[in-house]
Amino acid sequence: MDNPDGGELLVNEFSAAVHHASTSQHLDEHKTWICSEGIDSISSPAELWELREDHFPNVQFLPHVQQHLETLDPKWFKGARRLLQQLEASAAAWDPSIPGGAHWEAANIRPEHQQARRERWWDDLDGVSRCFELHGNLNRGYGRIYFRLVPEEKAIRIAHIAEHL
Template sequence: MRLVTFLNELSQPSDRMSDGEAKENVGKLIKLLREIKRIRSGLELHSIQPLVSINMGNQRTLSSLRTDGNTREEWQFLRGLENRAFDLAGELHDLTMDYEHKGVPCVGLGLAHAIDALAVSFEGADWSESSLELVCRELANDGELSESLVCVRHAATEENLADLQEWLRLIPLKNYASGEEMWERRAEAFPSLLFLPRTEQQIVSLKNGSEALGPVNLRLWQLECAAQNWEQGRGSPSFLSKVTPEHEQRKSLCQFESVASGVQYFDLHARYTPGAGRIHMWCNPENHTIEIAHIGHKL
């Protein structure tokens, strides 16, 4: 199962660093990424521009620091993690969100939060925490701008990684060859989730090689875990990814016939990428199951 990480561009070395210090900083990042890959072999490193062009301060690029044969293996390792990184910046536009960290716009950190991924940074005094607070601004369909404080998972040191071990191991290891296989094995894979009939075609349409197949699997698995760990007496489960209600003006679009309890509002939704994918759900407090009504584009 792929593990997406986003490089925090705000952490890139400054002009004040010497070439030696900058190389050491890169080496520490590579060591961190190697440790993450040891835990999650499907690691990907995304950035807002190609790795060869990343600014390392003092008119340096990441590739310019690769000046001798000793760095060839490290460079090959980094390039092996790179995957269409710079194209994903458009996801923030699709999600009608923008993010700031301490007053500075942050694309990498924002993308990591938007899709519930992991942000990684070059080591530095400003990047020592395992959770970073961001300001998130989101434009609603009615044109209103909302602002909230959110936290993104983050690692720059092995100590950060130790804090995130449990989360890293919670990501599902099972991949499906196609949506058809996922649908056929849904009772085994997601016993606490109930799927409305309309979702069969939405899942089966995820063919082998579909970019949405893995992200949909991840979100469904996280919902399964939330349902399984739903504590008695709580009105809703504790979700493992960001789940939000639909805006009041759009709530009527989310009415569906429940499997167990008549017409309900399925306005709670989790997001997935690529694109602005949504999984709409209703949480049944009677039996602690989660019903899935829609998997696909925005309703």
């Protein structure tokens, strides 16, 4: 950069706390915030599905969940989007090496009762049938998101976003 006065170029360096600017070393520190930016502007299930890896990097979806989203009653979409955002935050902060599971950012995350677990089995991404025993409620108890923790991938895997089974 040229100095307009023709003299020696002076460079001033300083540090400032800026929420949206950082070095690549700080990316992990800001990752949750970066991923959550723009979620509220996602206005359709199709758009959410298309952007899922950008906004929910710690949440995985079984392939049939795309159809669940596309057929979800539109009045319940915001609740599903909000719960997915909360599950993402929980997964991002989760340390699988600490016993007890994740700290839930959403209210009412709980395992199914023993009898209900018989109906919460889906073929997982590797083709093995597994119990997706955890669930969170959508708006005012309508519908559920059924999921399981995947400690080896530090992820939450979604099997069902639809009506209560």
